Amino acid sequence: MPYFDAASSAPLHPVARQALLASLDEGWADPSRLYREGRRARLLLDAAREAAAEAVGCRPDELVFTSSGTRAVHTGISGALAARRRVGRHLVVSAVEHSSVLHSAAEHEAAGGTTTQVTVDRAGRVDPGAYARALREDTALACLQSANHEVGTEQPVAEIAQECRAVGVPLLVDAAQSLGWGRVEGDWSLLTASAHKWGGPAGVGLLVVRKGVRFAAQGPADERESGRAAGFENLPAIVAAAASLRAVRAEAAGEAVRLRALVDRIRSGVAEAVPDVEVAGDPVRRLPHVVTFSCLYVDGETLLHELDRAGFSVSSGSSCTSSTLTPSHVLRAMGVLTEGNVRVSLPPGTAAQDVDRFLEVLPGTVAAVRERLGAPAASSPAEPSDAPSLVVDSLGKRCPIPVIELAKVIGDVPVGGTVTVLSDDEAARLDIPAWCGMRGQEYVGERPAERGVAYVVRRLS
Amino acid sequence: MPYFDAASSAPLHPVARQALLASLDEGWADPSRLYREGRRARLLLDAAREAAAEAVGCRPDELVFTSSGTRAVHTGISGALAARRRVGRHLVVSAVEHSSVLHSAAEHEAAGGTTTQVTVDRAGRVDPGAYARALREDTALACLQSANHEVGTEQPVAEIAQECRAVGVPLLVDAAQSLGWGRVEGDWSLLTASAHKWGGPAGVGLLVVRKGVRFAAQGPADERESGRAAGFENLPAIVAAAASLRAVRAEAAGEAVRLRALVDRIRSGVAEAVPDVEVAGDPVRRLPHVVTFSCLYVDGETLLHELDRAGFSVSSGSSCTSSTLTPSHVLRAMGVLTEGNVRVSLPPGTAAQDVDRFLEVLPGTVAAVRERLGAPAASSPAEPSDAPSLVVDSLGKRCPIPVIELAKVIGDVPVGGTVTVLSDDEAARLDIPAWCGMRGQEYVGERPAERGVAYVVRRLS
Missing domain, CATH: 3.90.1150.10 (Aspartate Aminotransferase, domain 1)
Known part of the structure; x- marks a missing residue:
């Protein structure tokens, strides 16, 4: 039974399982305690941090373990923004970031900050020039994924990191999808990742803050993990995460x-x-x-x-x-x-x-x-017709019905004629133009209708 | 090699270990996905929630799993305070709460809120009357531990919950130390707990918000766990936490x-x-x-x-x-x-x-x-002396040296005479009065000295 959704969560790597089991026995105590169980836990934690840092390509004291990749992103963004509040409250992200980044941006805006979303091309890639132009004097932080979680497209992180360095803006790289495959190249300032994406256990994220990058962790104080990840360390999972990252990399x-x-x-x-x-x-x-x-x-x-x-x-x-x-x-x-x-x-x-x-x-x-x-056959020939225009009422119908109904009647109008689709499904806004592009028809545009939206398509062939 | 620090972290219960292992194989997928691995994960998550809710004595939809007890406290306090912001920004806590509660209170104050710390008696117990008097018209939330993590004293939660209900203030109970021993009685509004305290794994906390209690989770939006615990669910640990709670209770x-x-x-x-x-x-x-x-x-x-x-x-x-x-x-x-x-x-x-x-x-x-x-023997008789007063310079010396030096010279002053201890160790402020109480001497008081603080003790016997 093939599981083809590794980008959501990868099955546990055998090394992760093995390390987790071993450290359930050795690593359950509080690593801040002075007795032998605590010292043993501390040794395991230190070794895991060193292994993870080596895989990331950073110093061990730049890396903390969080309770998830999402938490690493939330903490990384809020801490970097807060530390540079005097510079300004402008945040730059790409339009295709993971929801944890976009939700952090939304929270930042709700608190009075501003965000620029840099668009991507049809392949999902950010243009470095466009990204550089979004950086402003009051930009406190820029965020960019190393590679997209839905379409796999790699982003030009190293180039954009250079642009950010040139104007003194820290760049946070969300490396959740790529860290198992290799280090993130370039001179980034902060990095986040998630262990269950590389075959490690759930419950472990990484947050790296390079030395010299200003950072002010938000939320109630907590002395663990350099004050950047509140709560008792999930040591067996941390050990398993580090061990499996090394194994996966090999x-x-x-x-x-x-x-x-x-x-x-x-x-x-x-x-x-x-x-x-x-x-x-x-x-x-x-x-x-x-x-x-x-x-x-x-x-x-x-x-x-x-x-x-x-x-x-x-x-x-x-x-x-x-x-x-x-x-x-x-x-x-x-x-x-x-x-x-x-x-x-x-x-x-x-x-x-x-x-x-x-x-x-x-x-x-x-x-x-x-x-x-009841979709039209791909090869269905368009029958000639004289009706100059048609209206299709797809109100109350969900994707993909509006597009199917459009495809069914396009042949009923002459070349040059139009079909207007009435729809109240959000997906129609995207899928009707996309259909036009795929079928060589012209997407004229949309206008508000009495109910929903009217999408107008002109038959070209 | 006896481990006597269960209140920091309990060794993993065998049932937790067993459940964790079983769900490493069954519960690694994303429970929000529609395919079989996701559905299986969802079933495990639902069953764990039901088991935990039954142990707490709440409805399953009132309980979410957080990444730690500390995180449950942070989220519970910030969410409850935010939801009642119109009522006011006053928070009541006891003086002996866990640091996660007190750090949340400090953050609340830093953001412009106010906190009342209710004192405890010499046994570490809060007086219900004193707690009730701390509740005000603008009190948004009250917090109380079920039992103290350092001295074990149980708090009168049910009585205080009643006082809080009477004036419409929600009570958050930090049940981290007691939940393994039994349900928290009384009509509380929110409850937090930590699995590794009862022999469950690290990485799992509980946050219970009773139906009808106003709550507004803070931080970036995240759809998991009713929007109250961001990040991918740590399912194997959650399953192990619930199973071990049930086992420990039995x-x-x-x-x-x-x-x-x-x-x-x-x-x-x-x-x-x-x-x-x-x-x-x-x-x-x-x-x-x-x-x-x-x-x-x-x-x-x-x-x-x-x-x-x-x-x-x-x-x-x-x-x-x-x-x-x-x-x-x-x-x-x-x-x-x-x-x-x-x-x-x-x-x-x-x-x-x-x-x-x-x-x-x-x-x-x-x-x-x-x-x-070089501490004085317990039975050392105080030699009579004529010096009416003495000064002991313990500057730069850490606990317990200032108290040892005091004890060594108290016999050198006559009954009615005083010893003044100069110390810059924070612990002296507590331990010199405590020593006086234990040894039947009079603690006169403290005053600022050129360096550190001068603590004055009068010999009574």
Whole structure:
């Protein structure tokens, strides 16, 4: 039963399991105590810190263990912003950061700060020039992920770190998705990561603050972890996190080559075997193990259920698979299709035949979902018609129905004619333009309607 | 090698270990995902929540898992204060709360709020009437521990909860030390606890917010755990925490009787066998497993080292054993001696012969430390003298030297004469009055000196 959602959480690495078990017996005591159990715990903690620092490429005293990657991000951003409050209250982030970064930015704004979101290109990549232009005299902090968690695109961290250094702005790098694969290059100032993403246990994040970077931890004082991570140290998990990071790194170079080839196989295989599909993200400058694609006329939740029934665990950025009914902000920022979205992220050790089997199963699964929804056949010829324009009422219908109804009637208007889709589904705003791009039709624009929004499409072919 | 510091952290309960191992295999996936690994994780999380809620005596949807007890306290206090900000910004705590509560209070004051610390009696117990009088019209929140972590004294939670209800103030109970022993009785509003205190793993705290209690979680938004505990759920640890809480509770009644008797044996044994000792805390209304005593003329750190060498792991509230060089705020609030302090907290399963062996070893260990410091013999008769007053310069000397030097010269002044001790050690402020109380001498008071503080003692006998 292949699990293809390593970017959410990787199964526990055997070394992590082993280290966790060993330190359940050795590392349960309070490392700040003077007796032997405490001293033993302190030794384990120090050794874990050294191992993690070596993997990150920093000094041990620059690194603290937090209770999660999310907590590392929250603490890192709030502490860096507070320490530079006199400089200003401006924060720069990319539009495709993890929600923990964007939620920190929202909190900063709610408290009176300002944020600039730097846009990305269609591959999900930030332009260093655009990022540099967002830096201002009053910029207290800049944040950038090392690689995107949904589409795998790598960001130009080293270049942007240089731009930030040039103007004296600290750069916080969210390395949650990439740290297992290697160090983050460049002259960054702060770094965060999450152990369960590299096969370590849940409950451990890393926060690195380079010497000389101003930092003022927020929240109630607590003497543990240099005052940057309140609460009793989760030592067995910390030991397991450090040990597994080292183990994963030892295997990273070979496994990266292997998974990169498997992902390439998925990228080309999906594009060949599934009609009306968009494979997203940078095909080259990307994480080895992540690929995302979106299927027109497909309901993401149904597709996930069908793939799960077929034995494949994948995730989705489609709105209908999230509790908020909002499509992925990453896909939205990239301007790519969000409906029928599937993210495949291969854990280390993924067997090639599991990938092949996935590629065998996928086309039929997508076709079945489309058939059930009454989607138009990919090859359906557009019948000539004389009606100069049509209105499709998709009010109250969720993604992907509005796009399906649009596709069904586009042939009913003549070339040059328009179809207006009335929809109150948030995903339509993204998916109708994306459909136009994929099908060579013109997206005219949107305007408010009596209920919902009217999206206007002109038939070009 | 007996470990007698369960109040810092209990060794992992076998059931916790077993549950942790089982859920490392079953519970590593993201419980918010729709695929089978995610659904399985969700089931485990739901079952753990139900088990923990049953043990607490609350509804499952009132309980969230945090990353530590400290984090539960921080989140609980900040969320409750923020939600009642319109009522006012006054916070009530007892003077003997855990540092996580007092640090939250300090942060609240730094942000413009006010705090009233309710004092305790010499046994460390809060008076319900005094607590009730501290509640004001603008009181947003009241906090009280169920039992004290250093001296074991139980607080009158049910009575104070009633007082709080009567005036509409929510009461947050820090149940970190007691939850393994039983439910917290009374009509409290919020409750916090920490799994590693009851033999569960590190990395798990509980935060309970009763339905109807206003709460506004602070910090960046995060959808997990009802928005009250940011970060990926540490599921194996959560499962282990809930399973071990249930297991510990099943053994609690019998083990409480047994440990209570052992602690009584320590209380009386120490008082009998060690001269110049003060056993602190309520002898009856107390946790079953905790006892604290302080030894005059003893350096706490040396005593801990000697006990560790003899095979006993205990902790201390003495200033010289803490990184801050400040004696325990609990002992200080109680007005008891802080020098040579030892806290013994017995983990479940402690063997009676280990306790007996401790009582055999302790008197000699204390005597040896005293001899090394040149402390006066307990029975040393005070020689008559004519010098009406004396000044002892203990500047630059740490606890317990100032008290030892005082004890050495008190016999050199006549009855009615005074000894003035010059000291710049913070502990002297507490320990000189405490020494006077123990030795039947009069503590006249303190005044600023050219360097440090002058403490004046009058000889009465």
